Amino acid sequence: MLITCPYCGPRDVIEFTYQGDGNRERPDPASQNFEAWNAYVYDRLNPAGDHNEIWQHSGGCRAHLRVVRNTLTHEISSVAFVRGDHAPATRRKAEDKA
Amino acid sequence: MAEYSAFSLLANALKGNKDWKPAWRKPDPKASYDVIIIGGGGHGLATAYYLAKEHGITNVAVLEKGWLGSGNVGRNTTAVRSNYLLPANTRFYEHSMKLWEGLSHELNYNVMFSQRGCLNLAHTPAQFDDYARRGNAMRHLGVDAELMTPAQIKRLIPALDISSDARFPVIGGLMQRRAGTARHDAVAWGYARGADRRGVDIVENCEVTGFLRDGHRITGVSTSRGDIRAKKVAVAVAGSTGRVMQLAGIETMPIESHVLQAFVTESLKPFIDTVVTFGMGHFYMSQSDKGGLVYGGDIDGYNSYAQRGNLPIVDEVMSEMLALFPGLARVRMLRSWGGVCDMSMDGSPIITTGPLPGMYLNCGWCYGGFKATPASGWTFAWTIAKDEPHDFNAPFTLDRFHRGLVIDDKGQGANPRLH
Numbered sequence: 001m002l003i004t005c006p007y008c009g010p011r012d013v014i015e016f017t018y019q020g021d022g023n024r025e026r027p028d029p030a031s032q033n034f035e036a037w038n039a040y041v042y043d044r045l046n047p048a049g050d051h052n053e054i055w056q057h058s059g060g061c062r063a064h065l066r067v068v069r070n071t072l073t074h075e076i077s078s079v080a081f082v083r084g085d086h087a088p089a090t091r092r093k094a095e096d097k098a
Numbered sequence: 099m100a101e102y103s104a105f106s107l108l109a110n111a112l113k114g115n116k117d118w119k120p121a122w123r124k125p126d127p128k129a130s131y132d133v134i135i136i137g138g139g140g141h142g143l144a145t146a147y148y149l150a151k152e153h154g155i156t157n158v159a160v161l162e163k164g165w166l167g168s169g170n171v172g173r174n175t176t177a178v179r180s181n182y183l184l185p186a187n188t189r190f191y192e193h194s195m196k197l198w199e200g201l202s203h204e205l206n207y208n209v210m211f212s213q214r215g216c217l218n219l220a221h222t223p224a225q226f227d228d229y230a231r232r233g234n235a236m237r238h239l240g241v242d243a244e245l246m247t248p249a250q251i252k253r254l255i256p257a258l259d260i261s262s263d264a265r266f267p268v269i270g271g272l273m274q275r276r277a278g279t280a281r282h283d284a285v286a287w288g289y290a291r292g293a294d295r296r297g298v299d300i301v302e303n304c305e306v307t308g309f310l311r312d313g314h315r316i317t318g319v320s321t322s323r324g325d326i327r328a329k330k331v332a333v334a335v336a337g338s339t340g341r342v343m344q345l346a347g348i349e350t351m352p353i354e355s356h357v358l359q360a361f362v363t364e365s366l367k368p369f370i371d372t373v374v375t376f377g378m379g380h381f382y383m384s385q386s387d388k389g390g391l392v393y394g395g396d397i398d399g400y401n402s403y404a405q406r407g408n409l410p411i412v413d414e415v416m417s418e419m420l421a422l423f424p425g426l427a428r429v430r431m432l433r434s435w436g437g438v439c440d441m442s443m444d445g446s447p448i449i450t451t452g453p454l455p456g457m458y459l460n461c462g463w464c465y466g467g468f469k470a471t472p473a474s475g476w477t478f479a480w481t482i483a484k485d486e487p488h489d490f491n492a493p494f495t496l497d498r499f500h501r502g503l504v505i506d507d508k509g510q511g512a513n514p515r516l517h
Binding site: 012013014018034035038041042043044045047048053069071074 | 402403408499
C-alpha cells in the first residue's frame with residue numbers, strides 16, 4: 001500500500017502511523033456531555049467501502065493526513081493535510097445524537 | 099446422517115470411501131423459525147448446537163452467506179488457551195477450555211484437540227514479573243499456569259534460540275499446559291452435524307440483506323433466498339458485524355474491522371510440539387499434524403474488510419520468527435491468507451441481548467474467537483433461550499463502554515489496533 005503524501009510524494013505504508021477513524025468529532029474540551037464523549041471515544045462507523053481516516057507520516061514529514069481509503073480494496077482515492085482541510089463528514093455530529 | 103465409528107471407518111475404507119453420507123442436510127429455508135442465527139461460522143453453529151441440546155429449541159435456522167466455515171473458523175491459527183488476567187475473561191475462557199476437553203466425545207467428531215501447551219516467552223524482568231502476576235491470577239481462579247526457566251524452555255523447544263546473543267534473549271516464560279490446538283474445520287463440521295441432527299436447518303449461500311421489523315422489534319430477515327420470519331434473530335457474524343448492524347439501522351458500534359494474516363510453511367519433520375508466543379513483538383507458532391508450521395503475528399493495523407493484508411506485516415512476522423528460530427531461515431512459506439477480525443474497543447467480546455427487541459448480538463472477538471467457540475455458543479444459546487445472560491457472559495455487554503465497565507485485559511485503551 002502506497003500513500004501519496006502531499007508534501008513527500010508516494011511513500012510505503014510503513015512510513016505512516018494509523019490514527020484511526022477520521023469521522024469522529026472531539027467534543028469541546030469543556031463539554032460535560034457524556035454521551036458525546038462516549039461516542040467520540042468508543043463508537044465507530046466502520047464502513048465496508050470508502051473510509052475517512054487519519055494517518056500520520058511519522059517516518060517522514062510528520063504531517064497528519066486525511067485519507068479516504070476503500071476498506072474492501074485498500075484503494076486510496078484522496079489524501080490531504082488535516083489542517084485547513086474540511087473533508088466531508090459522513091456521520092452525524094455526536095451532539096445531534098445525544 | 100453420517101455416524102462415525104471404528105467399524106464405519108473400516109467398512110468405508112474397504113469399499114473405497116464411496117459410501118460416506120453428507121454430514122448435514124441442505125434444506126431450503128422455511129417461512130419462519132423460532133430462532134434465526136445469522137452467520138454459519140464456528141460461533142453460530144455452536145450456538146445452534148447448544149440451543150438444540152441444552153435448551154430443546156430445535157426450530158432454528160443458521161443462515162450463512164457463503165459456504166459453511168468459509169470465514170474465520172477456517173482461517174485462524176487454531177490455538178486454544180485460557181491464560182487471561184482479568185476474572186471475567188479467565189472464567190469465560192476457562193469454561194471454554196472445559197468444553198474443549200470433552201468436545202470430540204460430545205460431538206462424536208474428532209476435533210483433534212491436542213493439549214500440547216501454550217508458552218508465552220518473557221524477554222525482560224518486568225515482563226517476567228507481569229507473567230508471574232498473570233499466572234497467579236489464573237491459578238487463583240483454578241486455571242493451570244507455571245513459570246518456566248530458560249533451561250526448561252530449551253528442553254521443551256530445542257530449536258529456540260535462548261542464547262544471550264539472541265536479539266531479545268529469553269529469560270523465562272509462562273506455560274499453560276492444558277492449552278493447545280484443535281483442527282478448526284472439524285470444529286465447524288462437528289457442530290454443524292450435531293445441530294443438523296437435532297433438527298436445525300443450516301442454510302448456506304443465503305445472504306441476509308435486511309431486517310424485518312414491527313416498529314423497533316426485529317421480526318425476521320430478508321435474504322437472497324426470500325424473507326424468513328423468526329421470534330428471535332441472533333447475529334454472530336464476527337468481522338461483518340458493522341455491516342449487518344447497519345442493515346438494522348444501527349449506525350455505529352464499538353468495533354472496527356481489521357485484517358489479520360496467517361501463514362503456513364511447507365511440511366517439516368516434528369519441530370515444535372507446543373504453541374509458543376514471542377514476548378517482544380506479536381508472533382505465535384505451532385506445528386500442524388500435517389507438519390506445516392502455522393504462525394501469525396499482529397493485525398495489519400488499519401480498518402479492512404479485504405480478507406487479505408499487506409507486505410509490511412509479512413516482513414515483520416518473518417523477522418520475529420527468525421529472531422526466535424534462526425534455523426528456519428531457509429524454510430519456505432507455503433501459503434498466507436487473511437481474515438477480518440471484529441476488534442472491540444477493550445479487546446473483549448460482546449455476548450448480549452439486544453440492542454433491539456427480538457435481537458441478540460455476539461461479536462467483538464478481536465483475533466481470539468476460535469478458542470472461545472464452545473463457550474461463545476454455550477453462553478449465547480443460554481442468552482437467547484432465557485432472554486438474559488449467564489454469569490459467564492454477563493460482563494460482556496454492549497453498553498459497558500458507555501457505562502465505564504470495560505474489560506481491557508491488555509490495558510490498551512479504546513484503540514482497537516493495539517488489542
